[in-house]
Amino acid sequence: MRRMILDQDTSRIQINLWREAAVLEVNLGERVRVTHMKCSNTDYGLQLQSSNYTKIEKPKDEVFFADIVGVMEPEEEGSSSSSSGSSSSSSSGGGGSSSAEPLLQVLTESGSILLIDRATWQPFEERLTISKLKVEMSVEGRRITKMRLVNEA
Numbered sequence: 001m002r003r004m005i006l007d008q009d010t011s012r013i014q015i016n017l018w019r020e021a022a023v024l025e026v027n028l029g030e031r032v033r034v035t036h037m038k039c040s041n042t043d044y045g046l047q048l049q050s051s052n053y054t055k056i057e058k059p060k061d062e063v064f065f066a067d068i069v070g071v072m073e074p075e076e077e078g079s080s081s082s083s084s085g086s087s088s089s090s091s092s093g094g095g096g097s098s099s100a101e102p103l104l105q106v107l108t109e110s111g112s113i114l115l116i117d118r119a120t121w122q123p124f125e126e127r128l129t130i131s132k133l134k135v136e137m138s139v140e141g142r143r144i145t146k147m148r149l150v151n152e153a
Contacts, residue, residue, distance in 0.1 A: 001016060001017065001018055001022060001145050002016075002017045002021075002022035003015070003016055003017075004017065004026065006034070006048075010147075013047065013048060014045075014047045014048070015034065015037065015048040015049070015050070016048070016049050016050065017050045017054070017056075018048060018049070018050050019050065019052075019054075021050035021054040021056060022050075024056045026056070030060065030139065031059055031140060031141045032047075032056055032057065032058055032059075032060065033053065033055075033056070033057045033058075033059050034055070034056050035053075035054065035055045035057075036050075036051050036053035036054045036055060037049065037050060037051065037054060038050075038051050044123065051124070059140065059141065060140075061138040061139060061140045061145055061146075062138070062140075063137070063138050063139075064136075064137065064139070065134070065135070065136050065137075065150060066108040066109070066110065066112070066134075066135060066137060067108060067109035067110075067132045067133065067134055067135075068106055068107070068108055068109075068124075068128065068132060068133040068135060069107055069108065069109050069132045070106075070107040070128075071103060071104050071105065071106050071107070071116075071121065071125075071128060072104065072105050072107075073105070074103060074104075074105050074115075089140070102117070103115045103116065103117060103118070103123055103143075104116050104117075104118060104120045106121070106144065109132065113121060113142075114137075114139060114142050114143065114144050115142055115143045115144065116143070116144040120144065120146075120147060121147075124139075124149070125146065128151070133149065134149065134150040135147050135148065135149055135150060136148050136150050
């Protein structure tokens with residue numbers, strides 16, 4: 001048996017993996033997708049239990065196109081500072097390395113809020129002050145891993 005705690009944004013739940021579901025190697029901060037779980041109410045609150053059909057997968061990066069309309073620093077304990085564009089309040093979930101790398105929140109025209117490293121965002125910063133950016137990006141969970149401008153022809 002293996003016990004894990006899954007975090008997504010501000011939600012947290014303990015899961016108990018039995019049998020084959022406990023075999024996959026998962027590291028702290030790594031993104032995983034877990035399906036076919038049973039929910040049970042215990043003395044410790046709600047917990048998820050694996051079933052015979054439980055699958056654990058490591059998701060691949062998704063590539064899609066978007067229009068970026070704003071960027072801001074995540075709010076932390078009452079302080080906020082906007083860079084440019086729209087502002088929005090959302091917790092800064094993401095990879096386990098978020099405390100080591102400074103992250104920014106990116107607002108897309110569709111209303112999605114994604115996270116990006118400052119170093120990855122730096123080349124695009126000045127262009128956003130002129131107009132919205134049309135980009136192609138690779139996203140893992142909510143975190144942008146690669147991004148490039150799309151030429152409008």
